[in-house]
Amino acid sequence: MRLLRLFAIAVPALSLFAVSAALAAQSDWQKSYPVSGKPSLTVSTGDASTEVHSCSCREIRIRVQWNDRHADDYTVSEFQSGDHVNFDLKEKPQHFGIHVGMHREPHVMVETPGELDLEARTSDGSLKVYGVNGTIALHTSDGSVDVSDVSGAVRLVASDGSIRIHNVTGTLESKSSDGHVTIDGKLSGVQVHTSDGALELTLAEGSQLTTSSRIEASDGSVKIRLPRTLAADVDIHTGDGHIDCQLPLTMNGYNSGGGHNIRGRLNAGGTPLTIHTSDGNVSIAAL
Numbered sequence: 561m562r563l564l565r566l567f568a569i570a571v572p573a574l575s576l577f578a579v580s581a582a583l584a585a586q587s588d589w590q591k592s593y594p595v596s597g598k599p600s601l602t603v604s605t606g607d608a609s610t611e612v613h614s615c616s617c618r619e620i621r622i623r624v625q626w627n628d629r630h631a632d633d634y635t636v637s638e639f640q641s642g643d644h645v646n647f648d649l650k651e652k653p654q655h656f657g658i659h660v661g662m663h664r665e666p667h668v669m670v671e672t673p674g675e676l677d678l679e680a681r682t683s684d685g686s687l688k689v690y691g692v693n694g695t696i697a698l699h700t701s702d703g704s705v706d707v708s709d710v711s712g713a714v715r716l717v718a719s720d721g722s723i724r725i726h727n728v729t730g731t732l733e734s735k736s737s738d739g740h741v742t743i744d745g746k747l748s749g750v751q752v753h754t755s756d757g758a759l760e761l762t763l764a765e766g767s768q769l770t771t772s773s774r775i776e777a778s779d780g781s782v783k784i785r786l787p788r789t790l791a792a793d794v795d796i797h798t799g800d801g802h803i804d805c806q807l808p809l810t811m812n813g814y815n816s817g818g819g820h821n822i823r824g825r826l827n828a829g830g831t832p833l834t835i836h837t838s839d840g841n842v843s844i845a846a847l
Contacts, residue, residue, distance in 0.1 A: 586631055588737045589624040598694070600677040601670070602644070607651040607684045608634075608666040609703075614691035615671040620645045634666065686721070704739075708800035727764075732770070749773055754780060758840075763787060765847060769831040781840040788846050791830035796822040801841040 588769045596609055599620055603610065608624075617622070622645075624636070637648040649668060667687055672678075677694040679685060683701045690708040697715045698705065704721040707714070711729035718736040725732065728745035737755045744762035749771035752761065762785040775782065786807060796803055798820050809824040826833075835842060 569587060583680050586626045586693070588626065588630065589636060591622055591638065593620045593622075593645045595645075597643050598675045598677070599643045599645065600671060600679075601672060602646045602679045603668070603670060604647070604681040605649045605668050605685060608649055608668050608682075608717060609686045609688075610668045610670070610680065610682050611688040612670040612672065612678060612692065613689070614674040614676070617671060617673060620673075622647055622648065622669040623669045625667045625669070627666055629663065629666050634727065716719045750775065752776065754778075756780065759783070761785070763790065765789075767834070769833060772832045772834075774834040775836070776834075777837040777840060779839045780837070781843070782837050783834065783843045783845075784835065785847050786826070789827065791827040792825075792833040793829045793831070794822070794824055794826055795832070795834045795836075796820075796842055796844070797836045798840065798842050799838040801837060801839065803844075804841045805842075805844045807844055807846055 566808065568588055595618060600641045603612065617797045623648065632842060633652055635650050635652055635685070639646050643822050649666070672692060674691065674693055676692045676786055678692060679697045680689065681699045684703060686706070687698065687700050689696065689698065689710060690719045691710070693711045696710060698707070698717070700718045700721065700761055702720045705718050705723045707724070707728065708726040713731050714728055715733045716723070716735070718739070720738045722739045723734070725734070725743040725745065730747065730748065731746070731749040732743065732747055733751040734741070734743070735753045736757070739757045741754050741757060741759045743752065743760070744764060746764040746767050748767070749769060750773045752759065753776040758780045759775070759777045760783045761775060765787045767790060769790070775784065783803070788807070794809065796805065803822055804819050807826060809822070809826060812823040812825065
């Protein structure tokens with residue numbers, strides 16, 4: 561009987577060891593795509609973290625590290641047409657499954673030339689992009705977003721995750737919900753909307769708006785830092801909060817009925833800059 565009990569204990573232990581050994585033995589999926597001109601990339605991932613960054617190379621390199629998951633749980637679809645590469649990683653439908661303890665999701669690493677037009681879509685996993693220049697379109701759900709040292713035209717739609725956009729140059733459009741948003745960079749145009757989360761935005765020295773810009777938040781405070789040299793026609797509104805503007809503003813109007821509204825000019829005015837929040841304070845300070 562004692563031998564039977566020892567056998568009953570040993571078999572599950574050996575099974576777990578075999579599974580661990582099988583996972584450790586998995587090889588990363590990887591492939592390189594040579595390009596000649598300015599490349600474009602469409603990447604879509606689910607239940608995996610994704611990272612895209614530049615390299616000193618004339619090819620796009622994609623690598624999937626499976627970590628604690630099994631390659632058979634996912635479907636990889638990819639193709640190249642000229643200088644365009646399309647990559648798709650999706651988890652297969654799971655009718656049932658048992659996961660003991662925490663497991664690490666796969667990690668998708670993409671290296672590209674510095675000049676790149678990028679479209680990235682992720683779900684249930686974080687997204688990180690840095691060091692590229694071009695038209696950048698990002699769409700995420702249920703995961704944090706970290707974008708840094710990029711330039712060009714950046715568009716982001718995100719939900720359920722924090723957002724950090726650092727040292728961006730060019731124009732930015734960002735729409736997000738349910739997460740703290742931090743943005744800084746040298747921008748010529750900005751369209752930012754966030755709901756259910758605080759927003760911090762810094763326009764770096766040398767920023768000068770050339771297109772009408774708008775910053776909106778609902779259910780969250782807005783903190784903005786601007787260079788003293790910025791010229792703009794400013795319209796500030798909060799529905800349920802107060803406004804604190806520390807920059808010298810030539811007032812065109814003030815209205816405290818049904819909320820608080822301030823209109824004025826920074827440095828003789830210029831491109832319209834609208835700042836609206838429905839349920840939160842607005843703070844505007846100088847760099």
